[in-house]
Amino acid sequence: MLSLPPQIADLLEGGTRFKETTLQGYRSAWRDLLSWIRDNHEGRGFPDESNCEEEGPLPSPPLVADFLRDRMDLAWSTLTTRRQAIRYVYKECGEQDPFDHPDVEEVWNRIVGEKRRESEQRGKRLGRRKISPTDIIENGPNLLSANLPSGMAQNQGDIQYIPEEAAESEGLTPAVRTLIPEHTFDLSVLRDRAILLLIATTTQPRKSLVGIDLEDIQPQAEEGGPTRIVMYDPDGDPTCVVRLESSSEVRYCPNRAVAAWILAADLESGPLFRPFNPRGGIRGGRIRPQTLNLVTKRWAEKAGFDPGDWSVTKLREHE
Secondary structure, eight states: OOOOOHHHHHHTSSSSSSOHHHHHHHHHHHHHHHHHHHHHOOSSSSSOGGGTTSSOOOOOHHHHHHHHHHTTTSOHHHHHHHHHHHHHHHHHTTOOOGGGSHHHHHHHHHHHHHHHHHHHOOOOOGGGOSSOHHHHHHHHHHHHHHHSOTTOSOOGGGGTTSOEEEEOSTTOOHHHHHHSOOOOSOHHHHHHHHHHHHHHHOOOOHHHHHTOBGGGEEOOSSTTOOEEEEEEOTTSOEEEEEEEOOOSSGGGOHHHHHHHHHHHTTOOSSBSSOOBOTTSOBOSSOOOHHHHHHHHHHHHHHTTSOGGGOOHHHHTOOO
């Protein structure tokens, strides 16, 4: 666990006017901020990343703004705790409130607006679905073509000269298999299972995986065949076609996992992988590359592993 710098640790010790549960939340918020700086630091407004646990100036407002921007998919209650913890330490250290800085204020206003819009949205009830949960999980690839808007998927001829990469589960290690969640009909589980299996069965970089749109997906041409996903570089040129192969084991089948997420989430266009709002509803944006590591660590912890030992790279070790 990351140790807090002495100046912050002293402020968040017991004996203050706050309850211990509040202080625990504040300490967790600062560990998250400092861990984020250590992992994403670009040399702006903070000492060398190796010294994050030592005495020094507090993070600059632009750095706080970048942190909040990267954490927008957290629950509203978690974000407000982050805000309170940051403001409290700055105030006690005699520093100007970073939330008065234009960069931080702009990001926070965006967060407030987005969370307000999310609170007004209503999700679909299971009973209104046209396809049963069993069919979605077990037979998703066969249903995908009929449930994507007509003309969305590319023709086979459009991708015949692009190199292919097979995504198949045969090479998964026992540890990775333990980490992959059971195929429960729960939107967050279905999304994360698709994410984890795409990470574990492909070599595609994080930015490419989070950049997948529904328009990049070509459903199987015949029953039992693979689903294909066209991957693109930053310039928009196709670089690879990921061929999602079916597995006899539903839990580890990348083809079924991706199709089940699309069908259960009722996706028709735009980003494949999206964040959730605090009540579990699906937001319209795109997850960030860092979310892939967060998802990996979350399910590693659920599987009984040390989450600090797991990352996208670890998930791809097939030896």
